[in-house]
Structures are given as C-alpha cells and as structure tokens.
Amino acid sequence: MNKIRDYYSTVVNNTLIDNNIYLLEMFLPGFNGMAEPGQFVMIKVNETYDPFLRRPYSILECSKEKMKFLIKIVGKGSKMIAHKKMNDKFNILGPLGVGFRVNSNRYPVLVAGGMGIAPLWFLAKRLNSQKKKFSIIYGERSASPLGDKIKKTFKKKVLLVTDDGSRGLKSTATGALSAFLDNITYKKIVLFSCGPPGMLKEITNFGIKRKIPVSISLEERMGCGIGVCLGCSVKRKNTDGFLTVCKDGPVFRAEEVSI
Ligand SMILES: Cc1cc2nc3c(=O)[nH]c(=O)nc-3n(C[C@H](O)[C@H](O)[C@H](O)COP(=O)(O)OP(=O)(O)OC[C@H]3O[C@@H](n4cnc5c(N)ncnc54)[C@H](O)[C@@H]3O)c2cc1C
Ligand code: FES
Numbered sequence: 001m002n003k004i005r006d007y008y009s010t011v012v013n014n015t016l017i018d019n020n021i022y023l024l025e026m027f028l029p030g031f032n033g034m035a036e037p038g039q040f041v042m043i044k045v046n047e048t049y050d051p052f053l054r055r056p057y058s059i060l061e062c063s064k065e066k067m068k069f070l071i072k073i074v075g076k077g078s079k080m081i082a083h084k085k086m087n088d089k090f091n092i093l094g095p096l097g098v099g100f101r102v103n104s105n106r107y108p109v110l111v112a113g114g115m116g117i118a119p120l121w122f123l124a125k126r127l128n129s130q131k132k133k134f135s136i137i138y139g140e141r142s143a144s145p146l147g148d149k150i151k152k153t154f155k156k157k158v159l160l161v162t163d164d165g166s167r168g169l170k171s172t173a174t175g176a177l178s179a180f181l182d183n184i185t186y187k188k189i190v191l192f193s194c195g196p197p198g199m200l201k202e203i204t205n206f207g208i209k210r211k212i213p214v215s216i217s218l219e220e221r222m223g224c225g226i227g228v229c230l231g232c233s234v235k236r237k238n239t240d241g242f243l244t245v246c247k248d249g250p251v252f253r254a255e256e257v258s259i
Contacts (some may be wrong), residue, residue, distance in 0.1 A: 005030070008090075010027045011086055014085065021073075021146055024068065024069045024070075026066070037099050038058070039095040042092070042094065042096065044091040044093070053223055057118075058194075096225055099119075102123075106190035108123075109189055110191075110193070112139070112173065113138075113139045113173050120136065135159065137159045138160050140160075142164045142166040143166040174202040177203070178206070191213070191215070194217035200259055207254055213253065220245040237257055
C-alpha cells in the first residue's frame with residue numbers, strides 16, 4: 001500500500017544536470033518504496049516557513065527509502081530546494097494524488113514537453129520494469145543536456161524533437177505525434193502526456209479527433225496538496241463543478257477536465 005507520511009528526509013545526492021535543473025536524491029527513512037507513476041510529494045522548503053507553502057514535485061524514481069526528483073529553478077522555493085547540500089534535512093509529504101492508470105491492451109506513447117518529463121520518466125521506468133513496449137516523444141525548445149539524458153536512459157524508445165531543429169526533428173511534440181503514429185504498426189494506442197498547458201490542450205484535441213484515450217498530468221499552484229484548501233481546483237468538463245489537481249489528479253483522463 002502507498003502510505004502517505006511526512007518523511008523527515010536527508011539529501012544523499014544533488015547534481016546539476018542542465019541549466020537550472022538539478023537531480024535531487026533523498027533518503028526517506030521508513031518509506032516502503034511504493035508509489036505510482038504520476039504521484040507527487042509536497043516538499044517543505046525550510047523550517048522558517050519562508051516560503052510558507054510547501055512545493056509540489058513529481059516523483060521521478062523511487063525505491064525502498066529513496067526518492068529522486070528533477071528540480072527546475074523558477075523562483076524562491078525551487079531555488080532553495082535545488083541548492084540543498086548533502087546531508088541537509090527537510091520534510092517530504094507523500095506519495096500524493098492519483099497517478100497514471102495503464103491499460104495493458106494498448107501501446108503507450110508518452111508525450112512530454114520540457115519539465116513535463118518528470119512524471120513520465122517514472123512511468124517509463126515502470127513500463128521498462130514490466131518489460132512492456134512503449135515510446136516517448138520528448139519535445140524541447142532546443143538541444144539540452146536533459147534531452148540527452150532522456151535519450152541515453154531510454155535509448156531507441158525516445159523520439160527527440162526541438163522547436164529550433166538543434167537536436168532531432170524540427171517540430172513540436174504534438175506535431176511529431178501524428179507522423180509518428182502513422183509510422184508504427186500498433187493500432188491500439190494510449191497517450192500519456194505532461195507539459196505546458198498549450199501542449200496538453202493540443203494532445204487532448206488530437207486524442208478526441210483520433211478516438212485515442214489520453215491521460216494528462218496537470219500542474220497547478222498548490223496550497224495543501226491533500227484536497228483541503230481547494231487552491232488547485234480545475235473545472236470539470238461537460239458538467240458543473242470542480243476537481244482538485246492534488247487529490248483527484250494530478251493525472252486525469254482528458255475527458256474529465258476542462259483545460
Ligand atoms: C503535481 C505537480 C508536480 C510538479 N512536478 C515538478 C517537477 O517534477 N519538477 C519541477 O521542477 N517542477 C515541478 N512542479 C512545479 C513546481 O512545483 C514549481 O515550479 C514550484 O512550486 C515553484 O516554486 P517557487 O517558489 O520556485 O516559485 P514561485 O516563486 O512560487 O513562482 C515562480 C514562477 O513559477 C510559477 N509556478 C509556481 N508554482 C507553479 C506550479 N505548481 N505549476 C506551474 N507553475 C508554477 C509561478 O506562476 C511563477 O511564474 C510540479 C507542480 C505540480 C503541481
Ligand atoms: S492544494 Fe489544497 S486542495 Fe489542492
């Protein structure tokens with residue numbers, strides 16, 4: 001069972017892997033190693049409550065008493081987390097939320113844009129460990145060490161595309177998807193996606209048009225991370241009411257939410 005706990009955790013490794021992006025490895029005493037791809041944690045930035053709110057991060061990889069995260073510096077909280085040193089300690093609440101549900105009859109195509117790779121990396125690792133076949137389309141603005149790391153890790157399963165053509169095809173991830181699907185033999189596909197809102201919208205519309213099921217992982221600003229403050233609410237699709245990204249998601253079937 002995935003047990004939600006607040007783990008007093010220790011940094012065991014922190015490496016700069018790209019401009020402003022760190023690979024942070026944490027030791028979580030008592031963590032049983034169980035989490036689903038797409039789940040996330042709330043990281044308490046420091047003990048002084050400045051910044052006050054915890055910050056949400058996707059689980060990149062996990063094992064017994066270990067978790068890894070990709071941390072991109074975008075503001076005060078992420079900068080403080082990214083600059084943690086070996087043996088620094090802070091609290092990690094998790095694993096939280098609903099992750100990806102994999103339909104084993106269909107061929108999974110994982111479509112990621114930029115930092116949207118984090119939850120899909122975990123999904124790809126899980127599919128690899130289950131010896132399942134899948135593909136990743138990874139789109140970024142231009143060639144980057146992160147793109148190289150994804151290619152090195154998942155090898156031929158990855159199609160790299162860049163907006164400026166500096167690595168792989170010159171295309172957006174969504175642009176590459178259509179041609180990619182036309183050239184594979186699998187007829188039953190399922191799409192899993194995470195990335196900028198514009199990209200998720202395009203993937204959703206693509207899935208509707210082609211009658212392909214799509215699951216998307218959403219990123220919203222979060223307060224509590226456990227469904228209490230309603231700060232991360234998103235509108236339901238085709239019906240009244242809201243869903244919370246932290247408790248009902250962050251992964252949703254595309255037909256569930258209005259984006
Ligand atoms: C479920 C989930 C999983 C996430 N996984 C990762 C991950 O694996 N790696 C990673 O680097 N980031 C991830 N994020 C985004 C990360 O939580 C934010 O970058 C972080 O909270 C920013 O904190 P800050 O104090 O540095 O930025 P702030 O100073 O609070 O804001 C700086 C800028 O970042 C934007 N921002 C802040 N929070 C978010 C957010 N939640 N989503 C989108 N934009 C935001 C603000 O609008 C602002 O423009 C995830 C977010 C969610 C909701
Ligand atoms: S962050 Fe509080 S309800 Fe989602």
